[in-house]
Amino acid sequence: MMLRVNEMISRSRVPAGLGRRRLPALLGGLGGCLFLVVWTSPRYANGLPPFIDTPRHGEFHGIGWAFLVVPIAATVVGLCALRWWPYLLVVAGLLAVPDVLSASAGLTFPLAVAAAAKAGYPLAVLGVLACAQSLFRDSPGWGAAVTGLSVGAQLFGSVLVGAGWLISNSGIPAWHAALVVVGLVGVLPVAWQHARHGDDAATGLTDVADRSRRRVRLVLAGAFVVCLAIPLSLLSTERLADLLGVSFTALYIRSFVEVAIVGAITLVVTIGIAAVAGPWSVAAALIVATTRVAVVAPMILVVTALVFAGPLGWLSALAGVVLGAVAAGSRWRVPLASALTVVAAMALFIAYAATSGHPEKLAEQRSTIPASLILFVVAAAATAVVGATAPVLAPRGALPVVLGPVAAVLASGGLQTIQATYLRNGSPVGSYLNSVFHLNTSAGLLLVAGAAIGGLGFAQQIATRRAERKHAEQIRRDAATAERERLARSIHDGVLQVLTLVQRHGSDLGGQGPQLATLAAEQETALRSLLTGATAPHPDGAQDLRTGLAALASGTTEIAAPAEPVLLPAPTAVELTAAVQAALDNVRRHAGPGARAWVLLEDEGEAVRVTVRDNGVGFSPERLVEAAGAGRLGVVQSIRGRIADLGGSTTIHSTPGEGTEVELSVPRRSAAGR
Numbered sequence: 001m002m003l004r005v006n007e008m009i010s011r012s013r014v015p016a017g018l019g020r021r022r023l024p025a026l027l028g029g030l031g032g033c034l035f036l037v038v039w040t041s042p043r044y045a046n047g048l049p050p051f052i053d054t055p056r057h058g059e060f061h062g063i064g065w066a067f068l069v070v071p072i073a074a075t076v077v078g079l080c081a082l083r084w085w086p087y088l089l090v091v092a093g094l095l096a097v098p099d100v101l102s103a104s105a106g107l108t109f110p111l112a113v114a115a116a117a118k119a120g121y122p123l124a125v126l127g128v129l130a131c132a133q134s135l136f137r138d139s140p141g142w143g144a145a146v147t148g149l150s151v152g153a154q155l156f157g158s159v160l161v162g163a164g165w166l167i168s169n170s171g172i173p174a175w176h177a178a179l180v181v182v183g184l185v186g187v188l189p190v191a192w193q194h195a196r197h198g199d200d201a202a203t204g205l206t207d208v209a210d211r212s213r214r215r216v217r218l219v220l221a222g223a224f225v226v227c228l229a230i231p232l233s234l235l236s237t238e239r240l241a242d243l244l245g246v247s248f249t250a251l252y253i254r255s256f257v258e259v260a261i262v263g264a265i266t267l268v269v270t271i272g273i274a275a276v277a278g279p280w281s282v283a284a285a286l287i288v289a290t291t292r293v294a295v296v297a298p299m300i301l302v303v304t305a306l307v308f309a310g311p312l313g314w315l316s317a318l319a320g321v322v323l324g325a326v327a328a329g330s331r332w333r334v335p336l337a338s339a340l341t342v343v344a345a346m347a348l349f350i351a352y353a354a355t356s357g358h359p360e361k362l363a364e365q366r367s368t369i370p371a372s373l374i375l376f377v378v379a380a381a382a383t384a385v386v387g388a389t390a391p392v393l394a395p396r397g398a399l400p401v402v403l404g405p406v407a408a409v410l411a412s413g414g415l416q417t418i419q420a421t422y423l424r425n426g427s428p429v430g431s432y433l434n435s436v437f438h439l440n441t442s443a444g445l446l447l448v449a450g451a452a453i454g455g456l457g458f459a460q461q462i463a464t465r466r467a468e469r470k471h472a473e474q475i476r477r478d479a480a481t482a483e484r485e486r487l488a489r490s491i492h493d494g495v496l497q498v499l500t501l502v503q504r505h506g507s508d509l510g511g512q513g514p515q516l517a518t519l520a521a522e523q524e525t526a527l528r529s530l531l532t533g534a535t536a537p538h539p540d541g542a543q544d545l546r547t548g549l550a551a552l553a554s555g556t557t558e559i560a561a562p563a564e565p566v567l568l569p570a571p572t573a574v575e576l577t578a579a580v581q582a583a584l585d586n587v588r589r590h591a592g593p594g595a596r597a598w599v600l601l602e603d604e605g606e607a608v609r610v611t612v613r614d615n616g617v618g619f620s621p622e623r624l625v626e627a628a629g630a631g632r633l634g635v636v637q638s639i640r641g642r643i644a645d646l647g648g649s650t651t652i653h654s655t656p657g658e659g660t661e662v663e664l665s666v667p668r669r670s671a672a673g674r
Contacts, residue, residue: 022135028186029128029149036153036154040161052299052300079218085131089191095120126404132399133400140390140391148383149325156314156318156321160175218401222405224273228270237251237252260417260418262413277402284456294445295442297438298374313372319376321380323376324379327388334453335454337385341453545610552580579650587616591615591659595615610664613662614661618657647666
């Protein structure tokens with residue numbers, strides 16, 4: 001409670017500073033989203049917008065390699081420069097100018113300029129996601145909203161261009177010119193602020209000591225993933241046929257098989273590389289990639305159906321993106337995202353059923369109302385799901401890498417692979433609506449994404465609560481240690497010195513002096529063990545058995561234990577310690593005057609073994625049976641009974657005149673399961 005109060009007080013002291021930092025960053029992120037609207041549709045009226053198009057397995061020759069290598073190089077450079085994300089967005093905006101001028105004013109530029117412009121899109125994506133990462137430091141809700149907009153803006157851009165294969169919208173270049181100008185107006189102030197004051201923690205990677213190594217790991221994962229396109233482009237149809245052991249002709253006439261195989265290779269290799277970033281990153285990237293694959297077919301359907309609907313299409317997309325961003329920024333982002341994916345999936349199932357399994361009728365008949373509703377819920381679901389993954393990735397500094405190159409490459413591989421399912425009579429239909437024919441597949445993928453984001457949020461909640469419990473336990477242990485140290489100072493100057501004095505000179509007093517010295521030695525040892533925290537539990541709820549046994553040491557009892565902690569569940573450790581205590585009590589009572597005891601603790605991995613040995617008078621084996629028959633059940637209940645309840649075993653060896661050895665063995669697996 002005190003921690004929460006202190007946190008609230010500390011936050012309330014700096015609202016102005018937070019506002020001065022957050023507002024420019026937020027405007028910069030929104031400006032970057034406008035660049036994404038432009039970069040999602042650089043071809044204007046020549047086929048599908050790239051964000052909803054299925055990548056093909058193309059080969060590059062001559063200058064064509066520049067159009068592949070330039071965006072890869074830009075991605076690698078951007079990953080290394082995430083701290084300077086405002087500059088990445090400025091560059092992305094400026095690189096959009098040649099395309100816009102070429103389309104709006106008919107200007108021509110050298111081929112080198114067109115190749116260099118290919119760096120704009122990856123820089124815009126990385127800049128927006130790095131902005132969202134920086135917002136998470138002060139405002140997680142805004143950070144999640146900007147993260148969702150990184151995809152929502154691209155959906156909106158695709159709808160804005162529309163079905164370029166059916167009709168060319170001459171007003172798009174003017175729209176894009178305006179968006180570039182407004183985006184630069186939003187980005188330039190934060191770039192100016194960054195130039196003046198700097199922001200070394202812009203990506204949230206410098207607030208923890210070990211983040212430098214994690215940052216390198218993330219950058220390497222993103223770089224290797226995006227560079228995967230180079231060797232795959234070298235995998236020609238002929239080489240692939242040789243690797244598969246099939247004829248070139250068979251593979252050539254079934255190009256969709258070739259695309260699906262390359263996609264499967266992309267998925268497997270990318271997941272393996274992304275594992276370097278950790279399981280949370282892989283899970284989030286798969287969820288986002290699944291969502292991006294799921295929205296492609298419905299997006300093709302709606303942009304076709306709304307081709308002559310005027311502003312209805314982009315207004316529906318804008319409303320859906322805004323709803324998804326609001327859901328992502330809410331504290332209920334995970335359940336809202338899951339609910340929106342279910343609603344979107346139900347809308348697709350209904351559309352499929354209402355058209356008797358021919359959803360392409362909605363596009364052919366230009367059914368604007370159903371199409372606008374589908375567009376609204378699909379855009380909202382995709383934006384919300386992507387934003388809901390942000391709280392999992394942001395604490396790990398992984399937002400730009402995972403939701404940038406990793407998720408993009410996974411989505412590309414998924415779109416390629418899923419082509420193998422878009423078949424009728426063993427072959428794809430020769431139509432740009434081929435994927436629309438299989439709208440149920442998209443609905444199923446949306447349900448999978450909704451369930452996955454719910455599971456990811458639940459797992460994150462469990463991990464967070466566990467971390468909070470560990471933190472609270474650590475605070476409690478620190479407080480207990482401080483209190484023991486305070487008591488130890490005063491006790492050391494008083495009680496311990498008196499006990500030490502009695503131990504040293506008690507034997508000189510005569511009478512009961514030697515017994516008093518022995519008791520003083522035992523109490524001094526027990527008190528020192530208490531002051532050193534011998535019974536402090538482990539943060540995981542386990543207890544170090546060594547510390548419990550150490551409290552049993554005395555002038556006549558020696559304890560030998562491993563150097564490493566021997567952790568057992570606290571109830572098990574308490575019962576085992578009590579059994580050892582009972583064995584030592586028997587030594588004091590029955591082993592005779594002057595007897596000494598030795599306790600040996602062994603950690604055998606699968607079991608924990610404690611041996612109590614003394615050099616006393618010993619006893620005959622029949623004595624235990626006689627004691628039990630006479631009703632003296634100390635050994636039976638205090639020792640054997642306790643160990644049996646723990647699933648262990650007790651072995652007692654004794655010979656008259658040669659002492660006694662009690663061996664207690666508790667299986668670790670059984671103990672852990674109690």
